[in-house]
Amino acid sequence: MSPTGIPVHLAVKSSSGVDSFRRTRCRRSYSGKFNLRVGESLHRELAMQAAEDGMSLNQYVLRKLRAA
16 A cells, blocks of 8 residues: 555566556456546536536546547
8 A cells, every 4th residue: 555545556577577566457357437536627627518518527538538
């Protein structure tokens, strides 16, 4: 854990140069959901942009993440 209480994962290189952390995570199944705290002003800004584009906040953020 970091001093902020957030789990910290360290990647360890194997002799083949493959990141063992990444290999382990690739085998894991994912739900497609995660929580992200963005603060009130960014939340407001994103919600307003989503509304202007005629989409839900979730759809808007997905579009932005895919484009990143």
